[in-house]
Amino acid sequence: MRSGITRLLLLGAGHAHVQVLAELARHHPADLQVTLLSPHPSQTYSGMVPGLVAGRYSVDEVQIPLAPLLQAAHTRWVAGRCVGIDSANTQVHWQGPDDDTVHALPYDLLSIDTGAVLDRERLDAELPGAREHTLPLRPIDAFVGLWPEVVELAQQRPLSVAVIGAGAAGIETVFAAAQRLRADGVPGSTFTLVTGGPEPGPGYIPGVRARIQRRLRREGIHVLREACTRIDDTGVHLANGAVLRCDVPLLAIGTHAPTWLRGSGLALDDAGHVLVNRFQQSTSHANVFAVGDVSTRDDHPHPRSGVYAVRAGPPLAHNLLAALEGRPLKPHWPPGYTLNLLSCGTGFAIASWGPLHAQGAWVWRWKDRIDRAFMARYCGVHANNAGPRVPHPEDERRAR
Ligand SMILES: Cc1cc2nc3c(=O)[nH]c(=O)nc-3n(C[C@H](O)[C@H](O)[C@H](O)COP(=O)(O)OP(=O)(O)OC[C@H]3O[C@@H](n4cnc5c(N)ncnc54)[C@H](O)[C@@H]3O)c2cc1C
Structure with a gap:
C-alpha cells in the first residue's frame, strides 16, 4: 500500500x-x-x-x-x-x-x-445508580479483580446476590456465583436473576429457555421478570414498584x-x-x-x-x-448457526445448535476441553514456535 x-x-x-x-x-x-x-x-x-x-x-x-x-x-x-x-x-x-x-x-x-x-453517561440515563451501586461484568478484567472480595464477604455473612440482565453472560454468572458462594461462603446466601421483563435467555429458542428455567428452579435461583429502574442504597428498584434488597448487584446488561x-x-x-x-x-x-x-x-x-x-x-x-x-x-x-455451550455452574451445561439442544455433565466436560485447548494454544506461543493454525474454541461454541 x-x-x-x-x-x-x-x-x-x-x-x-x-x-x-x-x-x-x-x-x-x-x-x-x-x-x-x-x-x-x-x-x-x-x-x-x-x-x-x-x-x-x-x-x-x-x-x-x-x-x-x-x-x-x-x-x-x-x-x-x-x-x-x-x-x-x-x-x-x-x-x-x-x-x-x-x-x-x-x-x-x-x-x-x-x-x-458500558458507557457511563448512557448507563446513568438507562439505569440511574448502576455505576455507584453495582459490580458490572464489564470491563471484564476489573470484574475478575473484584470478584474475590465478594467471596470474602460471603465468608463473613450470608449475602443477597442479584444478577441484573438475563442474557447468556448473566445466566452463566448467576449459576456460577450460586455454586461458589454456597460452597465457600457461610450458609444462607440468596441468588436472584432480574431479567428486565422477558424470560431468562430471550435470545434462545423455546426449548433451550425451558431447560434454563428448569435448571434455575433446581438450583434455587429466584427469577424476577421485571425491569430494573434504578439502584440505590436501599436496593434494586423494579418497574412494579418493589425493591429487591440486595448486598451484591452484578450488572450483566447489554453493552x-x-x-x-x-x-x-x-x-x-x-x-x-x-x-x-x-x-x-x-x-x-x-x-x-x-x-x-x-x-x-x-x-x-x-x-x-x-x-x-x-x-x-x-x-x-x-x-x-x-x-x-x-x-x-x-x-x-x-x-448462520453456531454451537452454543451455556454453563450452569461447573459440571453441567446446555448445548444448542440451531433447532437442536441437549444438556448434561458431558456438555460441561466438552466445553471445558474446548476452552482449555484454546488457552493452551495461545498461551503456548513463543518466538519461532507459533505452530500450525488451530481453530479458536468459540469457533465451536456459541453465538450470543
Ligand atoms: C462473563 C461473560 C462471559 C461470556 N462468555 C462468552 C462465551 O462463552 N461465548 C461468547 O461467544 N461470548 C461470550 N461473552 C461475550 C464476549 O465476551 C464478547 O462478545 C467478546 O469478548 C467480544 O470480543 P471482542 O474481540 O470484540 O472484544 P473483547 O474480548 O472485549 O476484547 C477487547 C480488548 O480491547 C481492549 N480494550 C478495550 N478498550 C480499549 C481501548 N479504549 N483502547 C485499547 N484497547 C482497549 C481490552 O482490554 C481487550 O483486550 C461473554 C461475556 C461475558 C461478560
Missing part, C-alpha cells in the same frame, strides 16, 4: 487480534512495523470467566499473557487506551493507565478490536459502542459501532478494519459475541496482510 515501512496499529487485544498476532508470529513481512495498543498485559478469555467465578479456574487459567505472543509476532506493546481516532490525519489518541496526557500514535493501517463497553468513536470520521452505525463491509473493512476508510463487538457489518449484521469476533480473526489477519501487500481482500461470511 506504500513504499517503505508500513505501520500497522492494532487497537485492543480482543479475540481476533490474538489470532492476528499468532498469524504475524508465523509470517511477518520485513517492511511491516506492528504496534498493539491495549491496557493490560494479558487478555481475559470471557468464556472461562463463569468457571473462574464458580471457583473452578484460577485467574492464570483464564488469561492469555500477551508478552510471548508479542515477542513471537515482533510487535511493540503500548500500554494504554485509545481515547480518540483522527482518521483524517491517520492518528490514534491514547492515554496511559495513570496518565492524563493524551498521546498520538500514527498509523498507515489500523485494526480495531476493542470490544464493546454500548465506545464514545471515542464519535468524531473519528469513520462511518458508524446508528448505535455508534464501526460500520464495516464484507472484508471487515471500514465502509468509509479503506485503511481501517474493525472486528468483534466494536463493529457492525453493513451487509450481514449479527449478534455481538465472542464467537463472531473469533471467526473474524483469520480473515482479518489475511486482509491486513493483503492490504499491506496490495493483494485482493477476501470476504468473510459470518456463520
Whole structure:
C-alpha cells in the first residue's frame, strides 16, 4: 500500500487480534512495523470467566499473557487506551493507565478490536445508580479483580446476590456465583436473576429457555421478570414498584459502542459501532478494519459475541496482510448457526445448535476441553514456535 515501512496499529487485544498476532508470529513481512495498543498485559478469555467465578479456574487459567505472543509476532506493546481516532490525519489518541496526557500514535493501517463497553453517561440515563451501586461484568478484567472480595464477604455473612440482565453472560454468572458462594461462603446466601421483563435467555429458542428455567428452579435461583429502574442504597428498584434488597448487584446488561468513536470520521452505525463491509473493512476508510463487538457489518449484521469476533480473526489477519501487500481482500461470511455451550455452574451445561439442544455433565466436560485447548494454544506461543493454525474454541461454541 506504500513504499517503505508500513505501520500497522492494532487497537485492543480482543479475540481476533490474538489470532492476528499468532498469524504475524508465523509470517511477518520485513517492511511491516506492528504496534498493539491495549491496557493490560494479558487478555481475559470471557468464556472461562463463569468457571473462574464458580471457583473452578484460577485467574492464570483464564488469561492469555500477551508478552510471548508479542515477542513471537515482533510487535511493540503500548500500554494504554485509545481515547480518540483522527482518521483524517491517520492518528490514534491514547492515554496511559495513570496518565492524563493524551498521546498520538500514527498509523498507515489500523485494526480495531476493542470490544464493546458500558458507557457511563448512557448507563446513568438507562439505569440511574448502576455505576455507584453495582459490580458490572464489564470491563471484564476489573470484574475478575473484584470478584474475590465478594467471596470474602460471603465468608463473613450470608449475602443477597442479584444478577441484573438475563442474557447468556448473566445466566452463566448467576449459576456460577450460586455454586461458589454456597460452597465457600457461610450458609444462607440468596441468588436472584432480574431479567428486565422477558424470560431468562430471550435470545434462545423455546426449548433451550425451558431447560434454563428448569435448571434455575433446581438450583434455587429466584427469577424476577421485571425491569430494573434504578439502584440505590436501599436496593434494586423494579418497574412494579418493589425493591429487591440486595448486598451484591452484578450488572450483566447489554453493552454500548465506545464514545471515542464519535468524531473519528469513520462511518458508524446508528448505535455508534464501526460500520464495516464484507472484508471487515471500514465502509468509509479503506485503511481501517474493525472486528468483534466494536463493529457492525453493513451487509450481514449479527449478534455481538465472542464467537463472531473469533471467526473474524483469520480473515482479518489475511486482509491486513493483503492490504499491506496490495493483494485482493477476501470476504468473510459470518456463520448462520453456531454451537452454543451455556454453563450452569461447573459440571453441567446446555448445548444448542440451531433447532437442536441437549444438556448434561458431558456438555460441561466438552466445553471445558474446548476452552482449555484454546488457552493452551495461545498461551503456548513463543518466538519461532507459533505452530500450525488451530481453530479458536468459540469457533465451536456459541453465538450470543
Ligand atoms: C462473563 C461473560 C462471559 C461470556 N462468555 C462468552 C462465551 O462463552 N461465548 C461468547 O461467544 N461470548 C461470550 N461473552 C461475550 C464476549 O465476551 C464478547 O462478545 C467478546 O469478548 C467480544 O470480543 P471482542 O474481540 O470484540 O472484544 P473483547 O474480548 O472485549 O476484547 C477487547 C480488548 O480491547 C481492549 N480494550 C478495550 N478498550 C480499549 C481501548 N479504549 N483502547 C485499547 N484497547 C482497549 C481490552 O482490554 C481487550 O483486550 C461473554 C461475556 C461475558 C461478560
